Amino acid sequence: MALSDLGAALLRRIDPELAHGLAIRALQAIPLPAPPADDPILRTRVAGLDLPNPVGLAAGLDKNGEALRGLARLGFGFVECGSVTPLPQAGNPKPRLFRLSEDRGVINRMGFNNLGLEAFAARLSDRPRNVIVGANLGANKDTEDKAADYVAGLIRLRGLSDYVTVNVSSPNTPGLRALQGRAALDDLLGRLNEARAGDPTPVFLKVAPDLTADEVALIVEASLDHRIDALIVSNTTLDRPDSLRSPHRAEAGGLSGAPLKARAMEALRAAAAAGGGRLPLIAVGGVDSGAEAYARIRAGAAAVQLYSALIYEGPGLVARIKRDLADLLRADGFSTVSEAALAAR
Template sequence: MASLFQSIGQRTLFSLEPERAHGLSIMALRSGIVPACATPGDPALRINVAGLDFPNPLGMAAGYDKNAEVPDALLKLGFGFAEVGTLTPLRQSGNPKPRIFRLVQDRAVINRLGFNNEGHEAAFRRLSERSGKRGIIGVNIGANKDSPDRIADYVAGIRRFAGVASYFAVNISSPNTPGLRDLQTRDSLKELLGRVLAERDRQQGSKRPVFLKIAPDLPEASLDDIAAELALHPLDGLVVSNTTLSRSGLINQLEQRETGGLSGAPLFERSTIVLAKMRQRVGADLPIIGVGGIDSAETALAKIRAGADLVQLYTGMIYKGPGIAAEIVKGLSKQMKREAVANISGLRDLDTADWAARPLLA
């Protein structure tokens, strides 16, 4: 299906302005036009992470289904889980358009959306309507651009979605909200984690896992600070990483001048190095979701070998179409058989030392 999309559908889709194309893809999934992609359950791909049982380790990253409109449709494409958002307490329009740019030669995207979303209440209504349905749906939470207390916005996200989220991803690493990445500094992170986890623990019922999503542009000292704070707080995991501000090595000479976060193939090496370095810092027990540049079973496996328990993609689907999830899951199953590995978790960390030894990219 992915190859069919590339040969027939991509030219038509790419003739549309990127944000318009994205909106149409959401409409297509919501309407059922996009067929489900059956992926036979493979016990070798099942994995328990942070107390959650994932049918396979491949997820849809935040940023695609910003308003929780199509999480179940995404699961039907073959994803083992889907993450909605980023969601802010109040509706906000984001940055001025145009704000999404394709770099086709680089298989990349630059976006400066700025947490455009309909706010907590609209997403909460949609997620409440899927009550009783199976499937792991994470909720990625953020802060409004003009909030007087951004940490309070994250606390509000925990409070609002505690009953409908399978897990939370605390997004403090988007480059498109001025000052947001400052929350990654040690003093700010200490306050953030303290308040967010306290709110999570106050909620009735089972405690929802909380993951922290970090940037790929951090220096070694900042990675040390983050790891030190994680050791002091009962966080459930990391998401490594968000988009990058770097434009190193790009072929495209026009769109690369646009401001915003870069995602896609050029992010793979940078994000995987940071992933491995964080795995070494936090130890073997803390779960990590690896994100950045995944577009094949090979790149997904590379993330796992570098230290990821789970992986996510988004930009890869832009270039390979909705069949990419099923394609990767089938590829992972074949690799398990070739390597005679009982479970995919057995491949984690095999290449961590090699990736972690590489210098952080400028």
């Protein structure tokens, strides 16, 4: 077992939120070696971003952009930090993070706990340049105009990240998911489009898995109308599958990890059908192996993200996914990731 994976195994034995904080501290302090060069077959381009591989880190691990140098050494093709809100906020009362070990899942109701936009911007101004970095934007719990919070984040972070994600799908901020309705979405995306003012930084939209195919199609069309560059499908779910065995299965919050896999794939297929190749898709939710990453790509994803699987598999998972994904691409006669995704249409 690699030293980093052994550390992950030890962290699983302590309180989940404490373990999360210790993981961030370790990524800040431990001088990790640079990862080996990626297999050329994994190179791809998403929304104008040249990625060395299509395996990204989802938002939520590094909420404040504190450990980007360490994360850049784990072999990800891109790293997304946040969610960040304009004002600092403590988030929801503890406990608010639960491992569903029997199900290889996680429930969180963190509530966008973060140090705020100014601290986040300061860290991004000193970010590593050897990895594509995305900034995930949220809205403060008590703000009366949530769209204004996203506009503020977009403007403040201009030039500091390689892309920005608008997170309207967290289940842990009251009223946030209502922004996925067409009228609210038109208002939000219209204001963001105006605020971009010619800035070429790609803007992504992250949506919930708890949507019908018609609702997904509505979001795809709104995204195209307002020049959104890619859709991230999807966030955590409020659903609780009957298969859950953990004693924590009834905790409130968003469910992620292996139990989200089927629902996230369903949402991805709905987005792919609605988009018809017009909008790049990034798949997230239950991605825990090279085979699963490949399945999402064959369903139309241009890239994938993961987070919860790292808790159970350790950081060595990234290299394993990339190796197996490269083997699967070659076995089916594909020479690029994009070629495999195009074959899904």
